[in-house]
Amino acid sequence: xxxVGCTATLSAGPPNVGGYDVAYANxxxxxxxxxxxxxxxxxxxxxxxxxxxxxxxxxxxxxxxxPPELANYRTNVQTAPRAVPPPAVEYGYPPVRxxxxxxxxxxxxxx
Numbered sequence: 001x002x003x004v005g006c007t008a009t010l011s012a013g014p015p016n017v018g019g020y021d022v023a024y025a026n027x028x029x030x031x032x033x034x035x036x037x038x039x040x041x042x043x044x045x046x047x048x049x050x051x052x053x054x055x056x057x058x059x060x061x062x063x064x065x066x067p068p069e070l071a072n073y074r075t076n077v078q079t080a081p082r083a084v085p086p087p088a089v090e091y092g093y094p095p096v097r098x099x100x101x102x103x104x105x106x107x108x109x110x111x
Contacts, residue, residue, distance in 0.1 A: 015061065017041065017054060022061040028053055038073045045070055047077065 015022050018041055029035070029048055037044040045063075046053045052063040052070050063070065 021064040025060040
């Protein structure tokens with residue numbers, strides 16, 4: 001009888017999300033939720049200064065290889081016109097000028 005043995009080695013190679021390489025983030029911006037975000041694999045991916053941050057059960061990761069779905073979103077965000085505040089509303093009323101202070105408790109006496 002011939003015994004054949006199989007061995008499997010598990011290596012903790014670089015982590016990946018959806019087949020794309022990622023790295024664990026050392027630091028995540030405090031206000032990461034204020035940056036542009038897009039749903040990716042049932043979670044929100046945040047675009048912070050050209051890099052994608054994505055939360056996992058073991059912490060935040062940064063995409064080293066950008067998935068096409070995120071790349072499409074990034075190019076649309078970067079080419080969108082900059083938001084500008086609306087112009088100030090001006091009504092036809094004259095500006096309010098401060099009144100001159102009056103002397104208090106002074107009698108009026110014609111000269």
